[in-house]
Amino acid sequence: MSIDTLRNEWDELNREYTELENCNRLYIELLEQLHGHQQKSFNEIKHQRYRMNQITASLRQFKGPVSAEEKEKIEDLQRMTLKRKAQLHEIEQSLPTKSGRYLQIILGDVNVSILNRNDKVRYKDDYEKFKLILNVIGLIMAFFNLIFNYRALELAFIFLLVWYYCTLTIRESILKVNGSRIKGWWRAHHFISTVAAGVLLVWPQGEHWQLFRTQFMYFNVYISIVQYLQFGYQKGLLYRLKALGERHNMDITIEGFHSWMWRGLSFLLPFLFIGYAFQAYNAWTLFKLTYTPADAPWHVSVMCGLFLLLFVGNISTTLWVVPEKIRE
Amino acid sequence: MSIDTLRNEWDELNREYTELENCNRLYIELLEQLHGHQQKSFNEIKHQRYRMNQITASLRQFKGPVSAEEKEKIEDLQRMTLKRKAQLHEIEQSLPTKSGRYLQIILGDVNVSILNRNDKVRYKDDYEKFKLILNVIGLIMAFFNLIFNYRALELAFIFLLVWYYCTLTIRESILKVNGSRIKGWWRAHHFISTVAAGVLLVWPQGEHWQLFRTQFMYFNVYISIVQYLQFGYQKGLLYRLKALGERHNMDITIEGFHSWMWRGLSFLLPFLFIGYAFQAYNAWTLFKLTYTPADAPWHVSVMCGLFLLLFVGNISTTLWVVPEKIRE
Ligand SMILES: CC(C)(COP(=O)(O)OP(=O)(O)OC[C@H]1O[C@@H](n2cnc3c(N)ncnc32)[C@H](O)[C@@H]1OP(=O)(O)O)[C@@H](O)C(=O)NCCC(=O)NCCS
Ligand SMILES: CC(C)(COP(=O)(O)OP(=O)(O)OC[C@H]1O[C@@H](n2cnc3c(N)ncnc32)[C@H](O)[C@@H]1OP(=O)(O)O)[C@@H](O)C(=O)NCCC(=O)NCCS
Incomplete structure (x- = not known):
């Protein structure tokens, strides 16, 4: 190939580059417009x-006897307010959201909003998959720790737990930002679990640990x-929610969705x-360990408190969530 | 206020809502256009x-004796290729970048690109401030640990180190995505430091640790x-780079920038x-500790290896970066 041919090729590439430059210029303008729209x-x-809050406050003043006509008007306004709130929430889903304090500290001031519905679903999917994979690894490691009693293996497992729970808190904060x-x-x-795993990490090997291990x-x-x-269960919910979201998908009805959810939940x-009973049992075992054998390290009572906390929190949240789901 | 007044107010709010809806619709369209431009x-x-790679490869074939005219054309092409590479890099700064493997695992598939130059600078600034604050806290805690020898205080400090270095790796990966x-x-x-802090965490209290503490x-x-x-130093660089970036700011010249950098660097x-010598000295102390006192736990030799690694890596990177900066 001669140099002149190369030069011609270059010139052609140059023309394409000019196009790219224009495209980029337009893109940056769009970005600014977008920013303006967001702000607006x-x-x-x-x-x-x-x-709306003002109107709702004024509505509350109509307490005394009101005519039937007025009553209807008030109810009308209340209904519309509720609907509007849902609409505003929907619009917010397409706008970026500021991260909470925790993410700000870990990641700094970077935007982790996902603006697209499909991408949101994919992110959630990914989160469930992440949990699954780490649980399989955790299962295998816990299993090996039951067979062998090597400190190194044990530590590797506990380090994994610290890292896993810490990562979960980050991912869940991102989910939260994105409207979960x-x-x-x-x-x-998961914060408490991170702390618990940290305590396990520094719990010195000894009689007490061996008794709990x-x-x-x-x-x-x-x-x-x-x-x-x-x-x-979550995967099934997610799949069905996605199908419900797609307008032209008629495979799933709201009723079908609810009945599936109920079967999943009761299973x-x-x-x-x-599991919660197991947590309470752990707390109980640890409580006994604080007395015998003598000279328990502080880790025993702290772990006891953490398991108790997890037990109480889990059971009360679940007992509170399930009836709420029935009422829906 | 009568209900009808409220109703009127609501209707007015309704009109504004319609406007908001239009704005949002337009916004979503813009978002899609933006996406298209990005893809393009x-x-x-x-x-x-x-x-360009093809052209460069062809250029390399012109090895033998070439005429002066040809030589000039070749050099021309090479110069333009270099310039184009810089231009493409510049354009890429305004486009989102996929996260690396590490961020993908920790955060999942979420976009952490910062598309705006000012926001990039602010992010970097924030990162430096984060390091500063955590270093002040670390300094205070290390100081207290020198005065008191409490295990709890010690553990709190080491936990802080684990968390700090781990967070640094995340933030630095985000910086990397954003073109640092x-x-x-x-x-x-910082990865190695996280591991080292993890090892310290599980290093059992005992004679060896007390000797190194x-x-x-x-x-x-x-x-x-x-x-x-x-x-x-970094703050000064950042401030001066920002000033250089602002076209109308004539306070700083490239030469002024370089001379400032040199003074900062030589200080x-x-x-x-x-610091590097200190790291080598740590490695040496730990090496001796593996022999006397007897029965050193494995943590001693691992920490010795890690400090050696840090020492070698730090000194060779710095010795390699500084002459590179001179050549610039
Ligand atoms: C009780 C339970 C099955 C209800 O799940 P659900 O039907 O999804 O409940 P909700 O409708 O309240 O869910 C609201 C949101 O929180 C999420 N969520 C619920 N429980 C969650 C959990 N334990 N971890 C993470 N996310 C959870 C849901 O996925 C949903 O997300 P979305 O808004 O992005 O769609 C669920 O909370 C659960 O599994 N809890 C038990 C967890 C536990 O105890 N673990 C320890 C084992 S001993
Ligand atoms: C040698 C040194 C001063 C040079 O700094 P510099 O002039 O910024 O070097 P470079 O031009 O190579 O920097 C390139 C980029 O890396 C960043 N960078 C350099 N060293 C860094 C470090 N140690 N940590 C984090 N970021 C660093 C710079 O901020 C710059 O970022 P940018 O592209 O976003 O602007 C710096 O690397 C340094 O401080 N190293 C010592 C770190 C150390 O040894 N710590 C342990 C103490 S014993």
């Missing part, structure tokens, strides 16, 4: 909320299995409650 | 790179001070090298 939407949403209605307790649960490993095996069942709940 | 830019950049040219070693350095705390005090100096380097 934020302000308008805030305004709507403010005015995950209950605060489940996130707190086997039970702890069995507990982990059980929890991994429960997590697997939970994965099945899952007994396993969950056994 | 990605493809075109890829194409440009591919064709931070050397791979510094990120690896004081030296380790002094080391941390020293490192915190060096970090403070580094903060001053900083001695402190860095003393």
Whole structure:
């Protein structure tokens, strides 16, 4: 190939580059416009909320006897307010959201909003898959720890737990930013689990740990299995929700969805409650260990308190969530 | 206020809502257009790179004796290729980038690109401030650990180190995604530091740890001070780079920038090298501890290896970066 041919090729490439430059210029303009629209939407949403609150406050003043006509009008306004709130929430889903304090500290001021519905679903999917994979690894490691009593293997497992729960808290905060209605307790649960795993890490090997060790490993095996069942349930929910979201998909009705959810939930709940009982049992075992053998390290009582906390939090949240789901 | 007034107010709010809805619709359209432009830019950049590589490969074939005219044309092409590469890089700064493997695992598939130059600078600024604050806290804790020998205080400090270094690796990966040219070693350095802090966490209290403890705390005090100096240097660089970036700011010239950098660097380097010597000294102390007293736990030799690794990596990276900066 001669140099002149190359030069011609270059010139052609140059023309294409000019196009790219234009495309980029336009893109940057669009980005700015987008930013403007976002700002406008934020302000308008805030305004709507403010005015609605004012109207609701005024409505509350109509307490005394009102005519039938007035009553209807009031109910009308109340209904519309509720609907509007849902609409505003829907609009917010397409706008970026500021991260909470925790994410701000870990990640710094970077935006982790997902603006696209499909991408949101995919992210959630990914989160469930992550939990599944880590649970399988956890199950295998807990199993090996039941067979062998090597400190290194044990430490590797506990390090994995610390890392896993810590990562969960981060991912769940991102889910929260993206509009998930995950209950605060489940996130707190994973914070507490991170702390518990940290305490285990520094619990010196000794008589007390050896007495608790086997039970702890069995507990982990059980929890991994429960997590697997939970994965099945969440996956099913997610799949069905996605299908419901697609307008042209007529395979699933709201009723079908609810009946599936009920079957899934009633299958899952007994396993969950056994898990909670196991947590209470752990707390009880640890409580006894604080007395005999003598000279228990502080880790025993702290772990006892943490398991108790997990037990109480889990059982009360589940007992509160399930009737709420029935009422829906 | 009568109900009808409220109703009127509601109707007005309704009109504003319609506006908001339109704004949101337009916004979503813009978002899609934006996406299209991004895709187009990605493809075109890829194409440009591919064709440029082909041209460069062809150019390499002109090895034998070429006429002066041809030589000039070749050099011309080479110069333009270099320039184009820089231009493409510039364009890429405004486009989102996929996260690396590490971020994908921790955060999941969420986009952490910052598309705006100012926000990028702010993010970096924030990162430096985060390091500074955590270093002050670390300094205080290391100091208290020198005065008191409480296990709880010690553990709190080591937990802080694990968390700090782990968070640094995440933030640095986000910086990397956003186009920082931070050397791979510094990120690896913080990974290794996380591991080292993890090992310290599980190092059982005992004679060996007590023999190393004081030296380790002094080391941390020293490192915190060096970090403070580094903060001053990076902050200065950042401020000057920002000023250089603003076209109308004539306070700073490229030469002024370079001379400032040189003064900063030559002030900083001695402190860095003393730090590296300290790391080597730590490795040496730990090496001796593996022999006497007898029965050293495995943590001693692992920590020895890690400090050696840090020492070698740090000193060779710095010795490699500085002459590179001179050549610039
Ligand atoms: C009781 C339970 C099955 C109900 O699940 P659900 O039907 O999804 O409940 P909700 O409708 O309240 O869910 C709201 C949101 O929180 C999420 N969520 C619920 N429980 C969660 C959990 N334990 N972890 C993470 N996310 C959870 C849901 O996926 C949903 O997310 P979305 O808004 O993004 O769609 C579920 O909370 C659960 O599995 N809890 C038990 C967890 C546990 O105890 N683990 C320890 C084992 S001993
Ligand atoms: C030697 C040194 C001062 C050079 O700094 P510099 O002039 O910024 O070097 P470079 O030009 O190579 O920097 C490239 C990028 O990496 C970043 N960077 C450099 N060293 C870094 C470090 N140690 N940690 C984090 N980021 C670093 C810079 O901020 C710059 O970022 P940018 O692309 O976003 O602007 C710096 O690397 C340093 O401080 N190293 C010592 C770190 C150390 O040894 N710590 C342990 C103490 S014993």
